[in-house]
Amino acid sequence: MNVTQASSMELAIYAITFATLISATVRLLFRHRSTIRQILGPPSPSWIFGHMLQLRLSREYGDHEFQWLKQFGSVYRLQGCFGKNQLMVADPLALQYILNSPVFGRTGAVNVMVDLVFGKKSVIGAQDNEHRRLRAGLNIGFTATAVRNYQPVFERVAETIAEELDNHPAASINISPLLTVATLGAITEAVFRYSLKDLGEEFVENNFQTVELTATRSEAQLLVDALSDRLPLWLWHAATYLPTTAFKIIRRGNELADQMGRQIVRERLDAAKQGLKMNDDLFSILLDPDVQDHMSGDDVVAQIRLILLAGQETTANTIAWGLLELAKNPAFQEKLRAEIQDALGTSAGAVAYDGMPLLNAFIKETIRLYPALPLADRVVLQDTTIPLSDPITTSTGHINRIPVLKGQHVTLCIAAYQRLESRWGADSHDFNPFRWLDGTEFRKEAVGPYANLLSFLGGPRTCLGWRFAIVEMQVILSHLVAKFSFAQVEGESILPRYLNNLLPVVSSGEKAVPLSITRI
Numbered sequence: 001m002n003v004t005q006a007s008s009m010e011l012a013i014y015a016i017t018f019a020t021l022i023s024a025t026v027r028l029l030f031r032h033r034s035t036i037r038q039i040l041g042p043p044s045p046s047w048i049f050g051h052m053l054q055l056r057l058s059r060e061y062g063d064h065e066f067q068w069l070k071q072f073g074s075v076y077r078l079q080g081c082f083g084k085n086q087l088m089v090a091d092p093l094a095l096q097y098i099l100n101s102p103v104f105g106r107t108g109a110v111n112v113m114v115d116l117v118f119g120k121k122s123v124i125g126a127q128d129n130e131h132r133r134l135r136a137g138l139n140i141g142f143t144a145t146a147v148r149n150y151q152p153v154f155e156r157v158a159e160t161i162a163e164e165l166d167n168h169p170a171a172s173i174n175i176s177p178l179l180t181v182a183t184l185g186a187i188t189e190a191v192f193r194y195s196l197k198d199l200g201e202e203f204v205e206n207n208f209q210t211v212e213l214t215a216t217r218s219e220a221q222l223l224v225d226a227l228s229d230r231l232p233l234w235l236w237h238a239a240t241y242l243p244t245t246a247f248k249i250i251r252r253g254n255e256l257a258d259q260m261g262r263q264i265v266r267e268r269l270d271a272a273k274q275g276l277k278m279n280d281d282l283f284s285i286l287l288d289p290d291v292q293d294h295m296s297g298d299d300v301v302a303q304i305r306l307i308l309l310a311g312q313e314t315t316a317n318t319i320a321w322g323l324l325e326l327a328k329n330p331a332f333q334e335k336l337r338a339e340i341q342d343a344l345g346t347s348a349g350a351v352a353y354d355g356m357p358l359l360n361a362f363i364k365e366t367i368r369l370y371p372a373l374p375l376a377d378r379v380v381l382q383d384t385t386i387p388l389s390d391p392i393t394t395s396t397g398h399i400n401r402i403p404v405l406k407g408q409h410v411t412l413c414i415a416a417y418q419r420l421e422s423r424w425g426a427d428s429h430d431f432n433p434f435r436w437l438d439g440t441e442f443r444k445e446a447v448g449p450y451a452n453l454l455s456f457l458g459g460p461r462t463c464l465g466w467r468f469a470i471v472e473m474q475v476i477l478s479h480l481v482a483k484f485s486f487a488q489v490e491g492e493s494i495l496p497r498y499l500n501n502l503l504p505v506v507s508s509g510e511k512a513v514p515l516s517i518t519r520i
């Protein structure tokens with residue numbers, strides 16, 4: 001049985017959740033009516049699924065969403081499952097407010113997933129003060145200076161990809177699995193100086209299975225997500241002991257990460273006791289007793305699964321999207337290659353990747369069009385009012401603030417924000433790296449941590465590894481583009497699909513990025 005089939009674990013969960021369905025439905029029918037009903041939006045095609053099939057399971061991501069954005073503007077109302085209203089927000093000021101305000105929390109569905117896969121002691125699972133404490137500790141390993149030290153690791157990884165491409169020439173190469181392995185290798189080496197071989201076959205296999213498992217979406221899952229707000233977390237934890245393949249993978253992954261983490265922490269602390277100099281990998285930095293605010297061994301172990309999973313597929317897919325855009329835009333690819341070859345050829349010592357304007361414009365444009373997380377769901381924890389950059393028209397007139405009540409589901413439309421015409425211009429849906437070269441994008445509201453983009457989210461939950469990811473992409477993309485040319489494979493279309501993350505999918509429905517790759 002493969003992992004996708006294994007998501008039939010949901011069937012087992014259905015049995016548990018069915019009893020709550022009826023009472024949830026009744027409560028939803030009679031829930032308090034808020035001003036949300038005055039916000040305009042498309043008519044709902046179904047009571048059970050609302051607009052969720054169009055929003056979350058469309059053939060190409062954005063098929064419907066970008067039409068709604070055009071028709072209703074940067075804030076509109078959709079229907080979630082079981083008739084629940086959902087506020088869709090792409091307005092920059094509103095997004096900034098929601099991401100930074102403590103009165104918006106993650107929805108039950110997201111909390112359940114985070115808890116099951118990463119655990120409460122991971123920085124993504126921790127809340128409030130505990131979250132702040134862990135972030136402050138982990139930050140030491142993700143500063144601009146710390147991530148520059150990982151540059152040689154990324155350069156070695158880029159060499160390995162190039163060797164693979166040289167050793168297996170073919171008319172069409174699916175670059176996606178190569179990048180997934182490469183980005184896992186980059187993280188394990190940067191984070192604790194382990195090669196994939198050191199991790200062991202079972203660990204690596206489990207890691208790929210977990211990635212595959214979290215990259216599935218189905219109608220059934222939409223319903224489970226809608227109900228998960230109403231189920232206690234202990235029930236979900238109890239469910240992980242059901243003998244399904246999916247839960248076995250999750251449980252085994254947690255055990256392996258724990259064992260591996262403890263072994264590495266022991267090695268580092270033993271070395272420190274013997275007075276040996278700590279390495280410059282992330283774990284050594286975090287555990288270094290000479291560093292003020294260093295982290296405890298237990299804290300570090302609890303982050304291992306998160307750091308490996310959070311930084312692997314996101315980065316691999318973004319690089320794949322970038323290479324696909326280069327294949328579609330050969331003239332830009334040529335210009336970029338000239339800049340890169342010039343910089344790599346003339347640099348004595350460490351390459352100054354930040355000083356390459358086209359490379360950085362290309363990365364920003366790729367991240368803008370292909371955010372790993374195109375939608376982020378939040379729930380209002382306390383009645384509040386959301387401010388707007390631009391007033392909207394409701395059924396009762398114009399408003400520039402939206403009152404929302406406790407319990408309201410709000411969806412942060414990251415991909416839509418990154419395609420707003422009012423912000424990015426009339427060609428907002430096109431790949432145009434040159435938009436970044438005149439500096440105008442930086443004079444607008446600052447939302448995310450990088451280039452006014454929200455692909456790394458924003459506020460206290462901003463991606464911890466965003467600088468790490470940028471340097472990794474700068475290095476890998478530069479080395480690949482300098483050595484190889486990338487072209488589209490005739491007759492093959494690759495579409496973005498939302499499977500918890502934004503994934504490149506071919507016509508068979510499989511995740512793949514087949515490209516014609518030629519040595520220069």
Ligand code: HEM
Nearest residue numbers: 123124310311314315318372373456457461463464465469
């Ligand atoms: C292009 C690459 C990447 C993208 C687009 C990305 C995106 C994101 C997003 C959207 C979140 C917020 C998730 C949420 O709260 O629902 C996040 C969180 C996180 N990311 Fe990344 N990420 C990338 C690479 C990395 C890398 C390379 C690492 C580590 C080496 C990393 C580590 C983390 C961690 C630890 C969090 C949790 C932060 C917290 O909850 O305080 N990410 N990332």
